[in-house]
Amino acid sequence: SQQGEEDPQALSIQEGENATMNCSYKTSINNLQWYRQNSGRGLVHLILIRSNEREKHSGRLRVTLDTSKKSSSLLITASRAADTASYFCALFGSGANNLFFGTGTRLTVIP
Amino acid sequence: DGGITQSPKYLFRKEGQNVTLSCEQNLNHDAMYWYRQDPGQGLRLIYYSQIVNDFQKGDIAEGYSVSREKKESFPLTVTSAQKNPTAFYLCASSPLGGRSYEQYFGPGTRLTVT
Numbered sequence: 001s002q003q004g005e006e007d008p009q010a011l012s013i014q015e016g017e018n019a020t021m022n023c024s025y026k027t028s029i030n031n032l033q034w035y036r037q038n039s040g041r042g043l044v045h046l047i048l049i050r051s052n053e054r055e056k057h058s059g060r061l062r063v064t065l066d067t068s069k070k071s072s073s074l075l076i077t078a079s080r081a082a083d084t085a086s087y088f089c090a091l092f093g094s095g096a097n098n099l100f101f102g103t104g105t106r107l108t109v110i111p
Numbered sequence: 112d113g114g115i116t117q118s119p120k121y122l123f124r125k126e127g128q129n130v131t132l133s134c135e136q137n138l139n140h141d142a143m144y145w146y147r148q149d150p151g152q153g154l155r156l157i158y159y160s161q162i163v164n165d166f167q168k169g170d171i172a173e174g175y176s177v178s179r180e181k182k183e184s185f186p187l188t189v190t191s192a193q194k195n196p197t198a199f200y201l202c203a204s205s206p207l208g209g210r211s212y213e214q215y216f217g218p219g220t221r222l223t224v225t
Binding site: 003031033035040041042043044045048088090092097098099100101102103104 | 115117144152153154156159161169199201203211214215216217218219221
């Protein structure tokens with residue numbers, strides 16, 4: 001399968017805590033992307049990490065990539081209620097010409 | 112959702128009717144995509160197009176058809192042959208330069224067929 005698998009499927013935390021979600025995959029990738037989806041809305045691109053990168057930051061987001069373990073993690077620091085959403089990893093495989101999305105992690109941040 | 116519009120937001124149809132979902136983008140992106148999302152699930156690729164007048168089947172193309180007559184537009188027709196058409200449909204586009212394939216999504220159309 002070219003899809004990523006997110007873990008956990010659902011996560012509930014208190015506002016101010018950090019949230020970590022993981023994505024594991026089985027294929028070789030060119031890059032891995034994280035997207036956010038608010039309920040009933042379209043997805044929004046958050047961050048892209050290329051296969052030759054190990055870590056990227058964007059504001060309160062930190063993404064790591066371990067190609068030897070075929071896994072990535074998304075860390076949201078100092079979470080806010082507005083971070084409540086579903087988060088998806090998407091793989092751009094080597095030799096592919098489109099993205100493959102995982103099933104997502106549903107994050108709930110309790111005020 | 113900027114730059115990509117999908118209409119309508121909600122669509123209701125009777126079983127056996129074909130229905131066309133609109134997707135327009137003003138981002139000058141070469142590639143466009145249609146995804147289906149079922150409750151609590153990820154996105155499944157229906158069709159994609161990287162150039163005008165050309166498109167490719169995704170993982171679940173059966174019962175769907177598309178056209179790409181203009182760069183800005185990529186309408187999706189859900190035909191009566193689609194056995195379970197009720198779902199949330201998302202359109203996306205991406206630039207092909209740089210080959211990152213970062214995608215920009217529209218707000219989605221929720222189709223209900225009864």
